[in-house]
Amino acid sequence: MTVLNTAQALWARLVATHDPHTIDFVGTLIIQFIFWWIPCILFVFLDSIAPSFSAKHKIQPAPKQPSANDILHSVLVCIRNQVIVFALHAALLYASSAKGRSPSIRVDASFPTVQEFTYHIAVSVLAREVLFYTSHRIxxxxxxxxxxxxxxHKFTAPVAFSSQYAHPVEHLMANVLPILLPPLLLGSHILTMWVFVAFQLIETSTVHSGYDFFAGAAKKHDRHHERFEVYYGGIGLLDYVFGTDEREGPRRDKKE
Incomplete structure (x- = not known):
């Protein structure tokens, strides 16, 4: 039996023996922990874990770095935002279960096909870019x-935990919904959604990390926190289309 067949058999057993609402809630919670909390913690402690590597890739100089108290405060705000999101998630799942309905996302015993998985991921990436760019500019x-x-924007020199450091309204409207709406509207398999969410969580923690990873993506988002009027998007497509990148050279900083 191949690894894929084994994985499919284990997934089918999980779906057969557990309520789909529980799978949805617990699985999404695990994805958040593995693909956001762990990367954020590693980035914050990178100075201690790999000081020479950290010094080589850190974007902002030491005087601009947030204090330990600032980082701790950002962690507490992130916990608050995540509690709000997961409370809403639990409430929606409970209401769905009480009415005898399936979760909004598709929880099938079989894996999604390669064609469906590829198509849904591609559409979700593009749709998230449109939704995030638009909401961010608003x-x-x-x-x-x-x-x-x-x-x-309290963090002019971002750290990984600042990726979810936001007012609850903004966190829901600009961070959560642009990621969740595309797979929900597509009727994606829950495994497809988890892969998409995992990628987005790694991406946002990385571009806020203060380290120049992902082919300059972190440096671009760092520039957004520094200058406000550039790099509103995630993958840069709409920044290119609407000229909110820095192709035209340095612009006068916009004071908010």
Whole structure:
């Protein structure tokens, strides 16, 4: 039996022996822990784990780095935001279960086909870029910036935990929904959604890490925290289309 066949058999047994709502909730919680909490912790302690590697790749100089108290505060805010999201998730799943309905996401005993998986991931990446870019730019509108988004921009030199350091309204509207809506609207398999969510969690922790990884993506997002009016998107597609990258050379910083 191949590794894939073994994995499919284990997954089919899990689906057959557990409530799909429980699989949805617990699995998503595990994805959050593995692909966001662990990378964030590793990035924060990279100075101690690999000091020479850290010094080589750190973007901002030491005087601009947030204090230990700032980082601890960001952790507490992230926990608050995640508690809100998972409480809403649990409430929706409970309501669905009480009415005898399946979860909004598809929990099948079989794996998604390669064709479906590839198509849904590709569409989800593009849809998330549109939703995130749009919502991010809206939150930079001055009244909304001052009321909501200014919280996230407290970190002019981002650290990994600042990726979910945000006002709860912004966290739901600009961070969570742009990731969850595409697979939900596509009717994706839950495994497809988990892969997509895992990628997005790694991406956001990395680009906020303060280290220049992912082919300059972290440096670009660092520039956004420094200058405000550039690099609103995730993969850079709409920044290119709408000219909010830095192709035209240095621009005057926008003070919010």
């Amino acid at each position: 939150f930079h509108w001055r009244p909304l910036y001052r009321r909501f988004h200014k919280t996230h």
